[in-house]
Amino acid sequence: MKKIIAILLAAVMLLSFAACSAKKEDTTKAEETTAAAESDLAYIKQNGKLIVGITDYAPMDYKDEKGAWTGFDAEFATAVAKKLGVEVEFVEIDWDNKFLELKTKSIDCVWNGMTITDEVKNNTNCTKAYAKNEQVVVLAADKAAAIKSVEDLKDLTFAVEKGSAGESAAEEKGLKATGVQNQTNALLEVKSGSVDACIIDSTMADTMTGEGTSYAELTKSISLTKEEYGIGCRIGSDLTEQLNTYIDEMKADGTLAKLAEKYGIALAD
Secondary structure: OHHHHHHHHHHHHHHHHHHHHHHHHHHHHHHHHHHHHHOHHHHHHHHOEEEEEEOOEOOOEEEOOOOOEEOHHHHHHHHHHHHHOOEEEEEEOOHHHHHHHHHOOOOOEEEEEEEOOHHHHHHOEEOOOOEEEEEEEEEEHHHHHHOOOHHHHOOOEEEEEOOOHHHHHHHHHOOEEEEEOOHHHHHHHHHHOOOOEEEEEHHHHHHHEOOOOOEOOEEEEEEEEEEEEEEEEOOOOOHHHHHHHHHHHHHHOOHHHHHHHHHOOEEOO
16 A cells, blocks of 8 residues: 555656646746747847848958858858847848848848938938948949039939938939839940939949950939948847957958958948
């Protein structure tokens, strides 16, 4: 009888232990789910990857000969993902829909030479500036000498990336512009002769036009605006603060300076 009672007690203890373990495991999972819901950092770490929204925009993000994404921002984001302990995944987006992509969690951040504007500040939790840029006019090299001021642009037609700082600059200056999918397409429109010029980032113009490039017949002309690049995270995201910390660290240790020299980027002060 005593043996039977002992066996029953042992069985009860085992069941209680199993139930407690299961309860503890369920509680841990619930806590992790809650933390992920409240924290972008926890959400990203739980997913095991940082999903970065980009466009094809050299020298910030573009594909190498093997089809892998590379460039200043691509290398920067990859290094940051490593610091976070996760993989990086690049998703090519429609730039005009970048805020919706962010809000719906299709991506975790917009990291693609994004100009810090009031619109960006109102729709993202943006990091501090990490690079400088300008919006410049690009047109046929044999026509560049005639462009001295904005007034000389009034009769020209332009291509601009939809939702970009180039589009905003065209509107601000009262220029006749047509929106296209990305800055590469804007250059193609000029090359094909369907428009007279385009307005794109100086970082791209320096890389993509002139002797030895695919757009040897095009050149950078006057500057319309000066600006800075930032990384856009979701409204209220705690990822922003962490990225700001990494920007400071990578400036201090020289990592960003090396990338800037490699890709011809001017770092923000």
